[in-house]
Amino acid sequence: xxxxxxxxxxxxxxxxxxxxxxxxxxxxxxxxxxxxxxxxxxxxxxxxxxxxxxxxxxxxxxxxxxxxxxxxxxxxxxxxxxxxxxxxxxxxxxxxxxxxxxxxxxxxxxxxxxxxxxxxxxxxxxxxxxxxxxxxxxxxxxxxxxxxxxxxxxxxxxxxxxxxxxxxxxxxxxxxxxxxxxxxxxxxxxxxxxxx
Amino acid sequence: xxxxxxxxxxxxxxxxxxxxxxxxxxxxxxxxxxxxxxxxxxxxxxxxxxxxxxxxxxxxxxxxxxxxxxxxxxxxxxxxxxxxxxxxxxxxxxxxxxxxxxxxxxxxxxxxxxxxxxxxxxxxxxxxxxxxxxxxxxxxxxxxxxxxxxxxxxxxxxxxxxxxxxxxxxxxxxxxxxxxxxxxxxxxxxxxxxxx
DNA sequence: GTCTATATGCTGATAGAC
DNA sequence: GTCTATCAGCATATAGAC
Numbered sequence: 001x002x003x004x005x006x007x008x009x010x011x012x013x014x015x016x017x018x019x020x021x022x023x024x025x026x027x028x029x030x031x032x033x034x035x036x037x038x039x040x041x042x043x044x045x046x047x048x049x050x051x052x053x054x055x056x057x058x059x060x061x062x063x064x065x066x067x068x069x070x071x072x073x074x075x076x077x078x079x080x081x082x083x084x085x086x087x088x089x090x091x092x093x094x095x096x097x098x099x100x101x102x103x104x105x106x107x108x109x110x111x112x113x114x115x116x117x118x119x120x121x122x123x124x125x126x127x128x129x130x131x132x133x134x135x136x137x138x139x140x141x142x143x144x145x146x147x148x149x150x151x152x153x154x155x156x157x158x159x160x161x162x163x164x165x166x167x168x169x170x171x172x173x174x175x176x177x178x179x180x181x182x183x184x185x186x187x188x189x190x191x192x193x194x195x196x
Numbered sequence: 197x198x199x200x201x202x203x204x205x206x207x208x209x210x211x212x213x214x215x216x217x218x219x220x221x222x223x224x225x226x227x228x229x230x231x232x233x234x235x236x237x238x239x240x241x242x243x244x245x246x247x248x249x250x251x252x253x254x255x256x257x258x259x260x261x262x263x264x265x266x267x268x269x270x271x272x273x274x275x276x277x278x279x280x281x282x283x284x285x286x287x288x289x290x291x292x293x294x295x296x297x298x299x300x301x302x303x304x305x306x307x308x309x310x311x312x313x314x315x316x317x318x319x320x321x322x323x324x325x326x327x328x329x330x331x332x333x334x335x336x337x338x339x340x341x342x343x344x345x346x347x348x349x350x351x352x353x354x355x356x357x358x359x360x361x362x363x364x365x366x367x368x369x370x371x372x373x374x375x376x377x378x379x380x381x382x383x384x385x386x387x388x389x390x391x392x
Numbered sequence: 393g394t395c396t397a398t399a400t401g402c403t404g405a406t407a408g409a410c
Numbered sequence: 411g412t413c414t415a416t417c418a419g420c421a422t423a424t425a426g427a428c
Contacts, residue, residue, distance in 0.1 A: 012411080028310065031226025034404060047412050049405070110306050113224065150380050151372075157365050158358040158384055165357025176347075184346050188354055192384050208393085229421065243394050245423070 013051045015041045020058050025103035029059055029114040059111060060119040066104040067126035073097055074133060083141025084190065090134055091189045092182035094163045099178050105167050131156055138193065147193040159189055209247045211237045216254050221299035225255055225310040255307060256315040262300040263322035269293055270329060279337030280386065286330055287385045288378035290359045295374050301363050327352055334389065343389040355385055 019040035023032045034055060038045040052058045077093050079086045098105045112120060135156045141147035149155050163185060170181065215236035219228045230251060234241040248254045273289050275282045294301045308316060331352045337343035345351050359381060366377060 026309065028224050028226045028307075030224045030228075031310070033402075035402080043411090044413055045404085046406075046414080050411065055404070111224075113222065114227070150383055154372075154377065154380050155384065157361060158381065161361025161364070162354040162358040165353060165361075168357070169353050176350075181350065184350050185354065187346055188351065188388050191390070192387050194387070230423085231420080239393090240395060241422085242396080242424075246393065251422075 012041065012043065012047075016048060016051050017058070017062060021062050021103050021107060024059060024062070024111060025106045029055075029111045056116055056119065059107075059114060060116075060122070062104065063108050063111070063115070063119075063123050064126070066101070066108050067123060067130070070097060071126065071130060071133075074130070083137055083144055083146045086137045087141065087147075087189060087193070088186040090137060091159070091163060091186040092179075094160075095166050095182040095185055096178060098164060098167050099170055099181075102167055105164070109164070131160060134159060141193065145195070148195040149193060155193065159192065162188070208237065208239065208243075212244060212247050213254070213258060217258050217299050217303060220255060220258070220307060221302045225251075225307045252312055252315065255303075255310060256312075256318070258300065259304050259307070259311070259315075259319050260322070262297070262304050263319060263326070266293060267322065267326060267329075270326070279333055279340055279342045282333045283337065283343075283385060283389070284382040286333060287355070287359060287382040288375075290356075291362050291378040291381055292374060294360060294363050295366055295377075298363055301360070305360070327356060330355060337389065341391070344391040345389060351389065355388065358384070 016037065019037050020032075023036055023040065034048055035045045037058075038048055041048075052061075074090075074093060074097075077089060079089050108123070112123065115123060135152060138147060138149060138152055138155055142149045142152070166181060166185065170178075176184075212233065215233050216228075219232055219236065230244055231241045233254075234244055237244075244254075248257070270286075270289060270293075273285060275285050304319070308319065311319060331348060334343060334345060334348055334351055338345045338348070362377060362381065366374075372380075
């Protein structure tokens with residue numbers, strides 16, 4: 001399998017995705033040109049089309065890969081036996097995973113409007129799958145009498161929003177470590193659903 | 197002061213802002229051209245420059261006006277005497293105000309990266325002023341023994357994020373009215389800070 | 393106050409040389 | 411696998427007619 005040629009094809013593809021992610025997240029999909037991406041990688045614009053059929057596919061694949069990695073990572077996460085433990089694990093997992101890849105998170109939340117309608121539907125389905133993971137924990141906990149929920153859907157959405165919001169203000173090297181933030185948020189989440 | 201000419205200058209300015217808001221929110225600042233805005237208003241592209249020095253100022257003024265209206269509206273809102281009542285009022289106000297102008301909210305949160313650094317600093321200052329209003333309520337409530345806070349800043353940010361998140365999923369004519377959503381969220385916010 | 397015309401430069405994508 | 415050259419079109423902003 002090993003090859004010895006001087007070709008850089010095997011690394012150029014990933015480099016293109018990396019550059020596109022960085023530039024799309026920083027300046028917005030509509031504001032980034034294929035030439036800018038090419039310049040960042042060190043190739044000419046035309047060479048990009050050996051790796052992607054067009055700009056839209058580049059965006060879609062970045063978002064799809066991000067969502068699939070998110071779902072896979074949660075699937076592999078140790079979760080605890082009961083609903084309160086699983087909720088705490090979810091909160092800490094969500095914050096950790098999202099703080100580890102701020103650019104992909106930003107892209108996935110901010111550039112949905114730039115997707116074609118077919119691509120949008122694909123990403124939306126993955127997003128709903130992830131929300132469903134949290135909703136399931138809440139439903140189970142309510143059924144077991146561990147949680148009090150005014151409204152399952154609103155509780156799900158508010159928890160996701162408050163957790164994802166960490167990405168807008170967290171700065172590395174600040175007052176609190178990621179783990180400390182995760183723990184404080186897990187506690188706040190717990191209080192939202194704690195029975196009176 | 198009244199004028200009788202056939203000129204439409206007095207309405208063209210607002211129409212331009214309205215069209216720009218709609219298009220920037222829908223497609224993204226970088227993806228919208230001055231020609232598109234002009235077409236939406238029914239004038240030629242060149243005519244826009246009678247009302248704004250450039251595209252960047254158009255964006256900045258939309259965001260600045262939005263933030264100033266937000267601060268002014270909260271200033272005029274009936275707030276209640278004690279911290280728990282003021283917190284509930286804040287939650288219901290925030291959701292109501294934001295659901296009333298989804299496009300301006302979307303713009304103000306999503307296009308910060310499109311601002312020049314001076315303009316960004318201006319918007320950022322207004323945003324921090326608004327966060328300060330919530331932080332003050334929480335601080336007062338903690339001092340009075342009405343609230344339990346693990347961390348003032350993290351609680352402030354998590355409440356803002358969960359409230360603003362309503363804009364991403366709420367649809368007019370859905371299962372719950374704006375007021376019902378506001379009440380349920382106010383209850384969830386209360387539980388986050390309720391002493392044990 | 394709005395128009396047309398224009399300057400100058402960039403856009404996504406393709407064709408064909410090497 | 412990457413390059414150069416190119417297509418047809420659109421970008422922001424300005425100048426000057428009316």
